[in-house]
Structure formats: C-alpha cells, structure tokens
Amino acid sequence: MIEVNVELKDRRYPIRIGSHILAESSSYAPLKCGDKVMIVSNPTVAKHYLTTVSDSLNRLGCKVSSVLIPDGEQYKTLDSLNLIFTALLQANHGRDTTIIALGGGVVGDVAGFAAASYQRGVRLLQIPTTLLSQVDSSVGGKTGVNHALGKNMIGAFYQPCAVIIDSASLDTLPKREVFAGLAEVIKYGAILDLAFFDWLEQHIDDLVSLQPQQLQYCIQRCCQLKADVVARDETEQGDRALLNLGHTFGHAIETHLGYGSWLHGEAVAVGMLMAADLSHLLGNLSRQDVFRLEKLLARANLPTVSPDGMSADDYLPLMMRDKKVLAGKLRLVLLQRLGQAYVTTNSDSELVRQAINHCSQFD
Known part of the structure; x- marks a missing residue:
C-alpha cells in the first residue's frame, strides 16, 4: 500500500492507494471498534463493493448503516442530500458518527456535503471507485450539489479524515x-x-x-x-x-x-x-x-x-x-x-x- 499525505495548516490526512485493500480492515484507520458509520453509495457501486466494505468495518467492530442515492450526475441534488439526512436521523446518528462516501464523484460530493452539514459537521471518509474521483474529486475537500442554473453552486469545503483508493475497483468501471x-x-x-x-x-x-x-x-x-x-x-x-x-x-x-x-x-x-x-x-x-x-x-x-x-x-x-x-x-x-x-x-x-x-x- 502506498500512502500520500495531504498536509494542511492545522492537520494532515492520508490517501491510501493499493489493490484489493477494501477487504482489509487495517485500511480504514482512523475508524475503531464501537464507531458508528453511515455508508453512502449508489445501487451500481453497492452491488460490487458495499458488502466488502461493510464486512471489513464489522470485523473492525464498527456499527454500520448504509443508504443508497440514485446513480448519475442528474441526481447530484438537494433531494439526494435529503435522502442521506433522513437515513442518518432515522438510524439515530449523532455528531460522533462517520459518513463514508463509497462511489464516484457524485457520491463523494453529495456525501461530503452531507458530512459538512449534518449536525454542523461529522467525520468524513472517502472511498472513490471511479478513476476521476480517485485522481481528483475525492482529494481536497470540495463538496456540493448542482443547481439547474449552474454546476456545483451549492456546497462547502470539507476535508475527509482519510481517502482509501482501491485501484482494483476500476476493473468493474465502464x-x-x-x-x-x-x-x-x-x-x-x-x-x-x-x-x-x-x-x-x-x-x-x-x-x-x-x-x-x-x-x-x-x-x-x-x-x-x-x-x-x-x-x-x-x-x-x-x-x-x-x-x-x-x-x-x-x-x-x-x-x-x-x-x-x-x-x-x-x-x-x-x-x-x-x-x-x-x-x-x-x-x-x-x-x-x-x-x-x-x-x-x-x-x-x-x-x-x-x-x-x-x-x-x-x-x-x-x-x-x-x-x-x-x-x-x-x-x-x-x-x-x-x-x-x-x-x-x-x-x-x-x-x-x-x-x-x-x-x-x-x-
């Protein structure tokens, strides 16, 4: 596994890069036993990787919930954001929860904005599964949704606690x-x-x-x-x-x-x-x-x-x-x-x- 660090003024976070690392519980640090997590994904990605990620987190001792938003740029909207908020509230997630974005750029941006907004900010972990999100959108903390009048007009800068990049996930990418x-x-x-x-x-x-x-x-x-x-x-x-x-x-x-x-x-x-x-x-x-x-x-x-x-x-x-x-x-x-x-x-x-x-x- 290769690690690249993002060095910010007040903290740093790792980008972990490897092949088939989603099945390794050690990849998910800083998560630990007892942590409550909400995995945000879409149906396309979930059928390939949701079970793998959930199993790794369960072995780590995390309490795992998940929510799926529709797949596609046209669903990078406030409606999708609200689906995540509803799932978090229904599962009684508090300010100590971690949102995990499992998917491409749309999932990463929407889940990231949810993490920035839910109860004024909860921990975020990015697991990008497309090449574009692995090399660009998952790193650096840009989050948000589109508006009919313009792209990425509603959002926030919100850095993740870590980025986990499994290059093997590209094998299922169109x-x-x-x-x-x-x-x-x-x-x-x-x-x-x-x-x-x-x-x-x-x-x-x-x-x-x-x-x-x-x-x-x-x-x-x-x-x-x-x-x-x-x-x-x-x-x-x-x-x-x-x-x-x-x-x-x-x-x-x-x-x-x-x-x-x-x-x-x-x-x-x-x-x-x-x-x-x-x-x-x-x-x-x-x-x-x-x-x-x-x-x-x-x-x-x-x-x-x-x-x-x-x-x-x-x-x-x-x-x-x-x-x-x-x-x-x-x-x-x-x-x-x-x-x-x-x-x-x-x-x-x-x-x-x-x-x-x-x-x-x-x-």
Whole structure:
C-alpha cells in the first residue's frame, strides 16, 4: 500500500492507494471498534463493493448503516442530500458518527456535503471507485450539489479524515468512465508537470487498458500533485484555481446539455482544448503544444469537439454564471506552456468566442 499525505495548516490526512485493500480492515484507520458509520453509495457501486466494505468495518467492530442515492450526475441534488439526512436521523446518528462516501464523484460530493452539514459537521471518509474521483474529486475537500442554473453552486469545503483508493475497483468501471477520468489525469500534466505529461504520452495506452503498475503510479502522481496544491491553498484563494483548467467551458457544456448527458471528464476534455486554443490566440501556448494536447485526449478516447450545435452564444452566458466569475469578470485558467498554467481575468471576449468556435463541430 502506498500512502500520500495531504498536509494542511492545522492537520494532515492520508490517501491510501493499493489493490484489493477494501477487504482489509487495517485500511480504514482512523475508524475503531464501537464507531458508528453511515455508508453512502449508489445501487451500481453497492452491488460490487458495499458488502466488502461493510464486512471489513464489522470485523473492525464498527456499527454500520448504509443508504443508497440514485446513480448519475442528474441526481447530484438537494433531494439526494435529503435522502442521506433522513437515513442518518432515522438510524439515530449523532455528531460522533462517520459518513463514508463509497462511489464516484457524485457520491463523494453529495456525501461530503452531507458530512459538512449534518449536525454542523461529522467525520468524513472517502472511498472513490471511479478513476476521476480517485485522481481528483475525492482529494481536497470540495463538496456540493448542482443547481439547474449552474454546476456545483451549492456546497462547502470539507476535508475527509482519510481517502482509501482501491485501484482494483476500476476493473468493474465502464470504459467510458475510465476515459472520462483520464481527462483529469491529463489536466495535471498540462497545468503542473511537463515530465508527467511526457510520461502520459508514452503510457496512455497502458492506462486505457488499466495496466496495474502504470495505473497505480498515475493515481499516486495525481494525488501527490493535488495534495501539494491543496496544502498551499485549501479554499481556492490562489494556486488551487489552476486545477480548474477547462472547467469553466466544461461546466457550460454540462449545464447546457443537462447533467449526465456528457460525463464531467468528457466536458472538461473539450474545455481544456478551448483553453489551450485561447492560450495560443493570446500568444502564449504554441500551436504544436495545442496539437500535443489534442492528440493525447484523442488517444484517451475523449471528445475533442464541442457538442453538436452548441455555439459560443450558448457557452458565454453559462460561463458568466460560473462560480469562478469575480466582480463580473470571467476568470479562466490558461496555459503559458505545457506544464505551466496561470489564472487571468483579462481574456478578450472575442478571442474567447474564437476559441469556442475553433472547437465546434460546425467550424
């Protein structure tokens, strides 16, 4: 088992990475005999892993309850949040309980927000089961739900006590979900680590086919990169905003199409290309590096063009509603070069429109 630590100002927590570690009771520290836990999952994940996790916790001596929320981005809502609150109250869970998020990004975000809110905060443990949640959303404490008018508009920063990543859980993941997770993997290389981007160009086929050795290295490197950023900027006042490369464009796609039509990683992939193209139009990123990014995304079986019929006029109003807008100005993450990102509020709206249109199917 590999361990990466997230070092915060007032505490630290571990990210444990291994294969088939959900069946090992020792993986679940700091839980102990007598602790009361509520596992939050969905039917798709529960049929594979709920019994394994419950059995491990029972052997540890925990008192285990569970609740299932519907599966899919369209259910990342206040209604799903309320299902968790109801289950907690019906089972008489108090402030000393621990909520365990067993699932992908939707489960992690909703269960995390429940932990932040229930009786003003209870302990949270993340067990991500998708590649996207393992390399990104389970680490760093972003929790929340969507609103019809915008993605992730309601939520809180709330750090877990631990993250347990079992790479073997990816064996039951649909291929489309694997590809979507690779978008966030590629993002880390593009914004923070050129050497990792180079490594991905060499090993992307291994990751697509879930080769265990390369997969575990990939997860470890992404978690370390994110842990370092979160340690510097826990609540996204500075450097952490760099992790949003492509997300403002991508969130517009998800909101416009309806949550769940495109997976988050698919939307982010196109968003990253739009950000890269805008970076080139601004005179920073070379056209060759834009092509490198496009080629790597395509090799990961990710979309590289905007949804059919979606124009700049569809994107811009939704982007201006994004939570990263400050003082009425669009805040975007762009690339100085591969491996080096920056945040700007000074993007020319006409250039933004051009970048969107360059990545459109009707261009």
